[in-house]
Amino acid sequence: MSKTHNEYDAIVVGSGISGGWAAKELTEKGLRVLMLERGKNIEHIKDYVNASKDPWDFAHRGRPTLAMEEAYPVLKRDYVLNEKNLDWWASDQDSPYTEVKRFDWFRGYHVGGRSLLWGRQSYRLGPLDFEANAKEGVAVDWPVRYEEIAPWYDYVERFAGIAGSKEGMEQLPDGEFQPAMPLNCVEEWAAGKLSASSLGSTRRIIPGRNANLTQALPGRAPCQYRNKCWLGCPYGAYFSTQSSTLPAAMATGRLTLQPYSIVSELIYDRNTRKATGVRVTDALSMETREFKARIIFVCASTLNSTWLLMRSARDEWEGGLGSSSGELGHNLMDHHFRLGASGNIDGFTDKTTYGRRPTGFYIPRFQNIGADKRDFLRGFGYQGGAGRDGWSRAVAELGVGGKFKDAMSRPGGWSIGATAFGEMLPYHENRVWLDEERLDKWGMPVLAIDCEMKENEQLMRKAMMDDMAEILEAAGARNVHTWDSGYWPGMGIHEMGTARMGRDPATSVLNEWNQVWDAKNVFVTDGSFMTSNACQNPSLTYMAFTARAADYAVEELKRRNL
Amino acid sequence: MSTQTTLSRREALRAATLVLGGTALTGGAGLLSLTVPATAEARRALAFAEADFSAEHIAWLDAVADTILPDTDTPGARAAGVGPFLALMVTDMYTPAEQAHFRAGMDELEAYALSTEGLGFMDLPAERQLAVVEHFDAQQHAFEQDREDGTMAHAFRMLKELTVFGYFTSEVGCTQALVYVAIPGRYDPCMTRDEDDRDWAPH
Ligand SMILES: Cc1cc2nc3c(=O)[nH]c(=O)nc-3n(C[C@H](O)[C@H](O)[C@H](O)COP(=O)(O)OP(=O)(O)OC[C@H]3O[C@@H](n4cnc5c(N)ncnc54)[C@H](O)[C@@H]3O)c2cc1C
């Protein structure tokens, strides 16, 4: 690349959900933007090579083999290791990290990041969530309140396309929704039973809110109900960088997207107290290059962004850029889950559903709200669904032979169940740091991760099962049983924190605009900024804060403050 | 999110819990192209314990699978290619310990056929094959009721699980035993069905 092409108005590090939004907003506001992505390119539609395959086209029908498990020692710890989209997961071997305690880090290193892989559940945080730290004296106060971010939720929802229903619940604010993907008849019936029960005033079954279109948007068709989203959508019907933000940014003519570009550090100028650009290692050739820009958006995902900050400006601060508060790397959070309850619903044998709805139902948080006081702080919500038992029941049922086979080819009874997603408090001790002893494939010291659930989460987990059993019983289910498949931090794939925002540079890494206190032209807008993590799936919140920060950054540039 | 996915995933995870890695792989996708010789002559007991899956082993697996899920008004497991699929999955997916356990289970089933019926499984008439398979199904079902998590499943349970999975994800299973709709195009949350309507195929 020639010297004349290494200067841009803005650099965006990472092309996932956050980076895609940063690139779109900044280019649409007139900036010339370089988006640097460490992994390969995946072109919209063209590179969704498995999206239109039938189940029998996969040699192992999607299941992981021993060879895959050996190659992906971390990914194999949960369902994410599978035959169908194996190429879209980062190599555990090229990119190791040190687990002081077990931490499952499931990463996608390619253009689009995990926007191609995500479950698309999209919920706003509410007033309660932004106030919780201050009210309870936990960690530090959020420097932002719901009213300030609400218009940005509106803005990103309209563009991303979120299907959902208006419910008027303060703890889970309504948004600018497309029509919801409806509850099926059994879910609807169960929701009605629950609502009529003694629990009904606080616990409600509502349609899931998800980033799959029920109405077309420019360049994107509505969902065709195949439920194969994580293989890529040939209709562009779910929100991803590829379907949504990247085409918008490209349309401006001002975006340069550069794959295989690992940003190894931000270049810091102590005189101006700003970053002047980035140093990049070519993932294939290992060559290094530098690019300059007036502002830098760090959107490499939680942990990756903090890892990058820790590698930067070490002459100035031993702990890296943003470490002056002593909080960089600290307060790591995830959503703990993998437990809940399920049961059976009688009747409805003449009913089924048509189409594979890529979402389910949601039960918004009800604990520690109003009169519902618990022995733990914060709370949890549930994601679940009802459906007819399918052929896989044949495994556990006693039976073989022709009659058995024909019976198993017909649907069984209805089951209903849900998994809880719980908030994890931001503990200073849950943290990451550079493990200088160990280098990755590109010669960078890896991250060491030390994170665990504590008493509050353990207490919550019991309620996460018991409350669901109670709900199912009130909702008319039989044979209700609770289950807990075990959880280790990271498994929620909702890593958050490690560069929290706050009101005071002495106790936070970022200010209310996602600016690094120590370098005002550096904005960190992925989940690293989260001051607490609520219990809602977080990506919609990253979108809203990224759009807001981009707007502010451009205004500040105009005011010549950056 | 449906119970169907949860159940099948749990089975898959269970099969994968004991994985330690470090296995040299034999067989692989090539097994799928093996042709199965049809032979009617009386045979001795097959020894499964050591060898890779031979064409004979695969024919035997086909016979057992086809007894579990036989031809009815839709084709059965053999027509769906379940025998070669079992060999592939056992080779590629099970740890050495699980593979040995699975093979021992095959030996045990064959020995049981010989001792109780006087013939190897392949040479039994269909209704005697069914009796043998029913015997092992009852055994595994009882065993699984109080098996501890993290311990190995009954070998016949492993075979049955892979047979069911292999059949209902095959082209025959999806498009004939079940109803396969690649692109539904819409969602109906409450569709009326007739009692005898087949279920939707997986995707
Ligand atoms: C299976 C699954 C289900 C999920 N379900 C949901 C859900 O239902 N709802 C929800 O809200 N969230 C969900 N998530 C989480 C969601 O995917 C993430 O929150 C979201 O993608 C984060 O966006 P991001 O831009 O911060 O990071 P990512 O999307 O991970 O993108 C980061 C990008 O930065 C690149 N990068 C990293 N380091 C560097 C570097 N040094 N230089 C250059 N590039 C770099 C990476 O390669 C990557 O492309 C799910 C995730 C998974 C995997």
Ligand code: SF4
């Ligand atoms: S379910 Fe909808 S969004 Fe998902 S891949 Fe299919 S058509 Fe696309």
